Amino acid sequence: MIEACVRLAALPLALFLLGAVPAAKIIPHPDDTDEALVIPADSPVQFDRFDKYGVAHFRGSFVLTGSFIYGCAIDCEEPLLKNRFYRMDFTPDRELANRLPRWRVRGTVPSIVITNERAFVRAITSPAQYAGLHSEKIADIRGRANILVDRFEVGIDCDSPSLTARFVRIVHPAKLTANAPDGDVGCG
Numbered sequence: 152m153i154e155a156c157v158r159l160a161a162l163p164l165a166l167f168l169l170g171a172v173p174a175a176k177i178i179p180h181p182d183d184t185d186e187a188l189v190i191p192a193d194s195p196v197q198f199d200r201f202d203k204y205g206v207a208h209f210r211g212s213f214v215l216t217g218s219f220i221y222g223c224a225i226d227c228e229e230p231l232l233k234n235r236f237y238r239m240d241f242t243p244d245r246e247l248a249n250r251l252p253r254w255r256v257r258g259t260v261p262s263i264v265i266t267n268e269r270a271f272v273r274a275i276t277s278p279a280q281y282a283g284l285h286s287e288k289i290a291d292i293r294g295r296a297n298i299l300v301d302r303f304e305v306g307i308d309c310d311s312p313s314l315t316a317r318f319v320r321i322v323h324p325a326k327l328t329a330n331a332p333d334g335d336v337g338c339g
Contacts, residue, residue: 177255181205188305190252196303198252206306209252214322215263215300217243221272222284222291237285239268241298241316252305254312263300263314271298271318275325296325 173192180186182205190198195213202208221239240262243251253259265271273281276292283289300316307313 178207180254183307185256186307187255188252189255191250193250194252195247195250196252204306206304207252209303209305211303212299212301212319213247213303214297215241215243215316216247216297217241218293218295219265219271219325220291220293221268237268239265239271241265241296251303251314254305254307257307257310257312260312260314263316265300266302266315266317268318271321274318274321275327280327292327294325294327296321297323 175192176188176190176198178188178190178198180188181201188198188207196209196211199208199210219239219241221237223237241264242262248259248261251259272284272292275294275296276284280289280292284292299319299322301319302315302317304315305312306315
């Protein structure tokens with residue numbers, strides 16, 4: 152009976168504490184009246200500005216934890232084409248993803264494009280692995296890492312959300328896997 156009374160007495164306090172959680176900050180998009188940025192109260196970055204293209208820029212750096220994949224994204228079917236475009240997509244762990252700014256309507260994408268991916272890849276691979284990737288002996292490099300990033304941006308590309316960040320340095324050594332080509336060298 153005493154336990155039940157204690158639980159009932161604690162309920163208003165618990166409801167009060169839940170109401171005390173800071174609310175997310177909402178910033179309307181300058182060009183889209185239906186869209187707005189949602190910035191969680193515990194976000195690791197602070198809103199700076201929208202640029203002339205409607206991309207939101209943020210101040211601050213944070214440790215990005217999760218999994219990544221680096222490989223050819225455009226013109227992959229052309230053997231050893233000099234203009235091939237390589238890209239690194241980094242999928243943040245769920246806890247961190249929940250703290251990152253996102254669009255209210257379009258939501259968020261499951262990955263962040265690292266804008267200076269070659270610096271990251273050179274930091275985690277051997278020269279032989281890097282050369283193998285660019286000579287088609289290795290299809291892609293993937294793994295898990297903890298990296299420090301800055302210059303976080305949230306934009307809209309082709310009516311879909313896009314997130315980017317700049318690699319600063321490795322925080323914890325990456326765990327890598329390198330995949331051999333499977334014969335399908337198309338963009339994937």
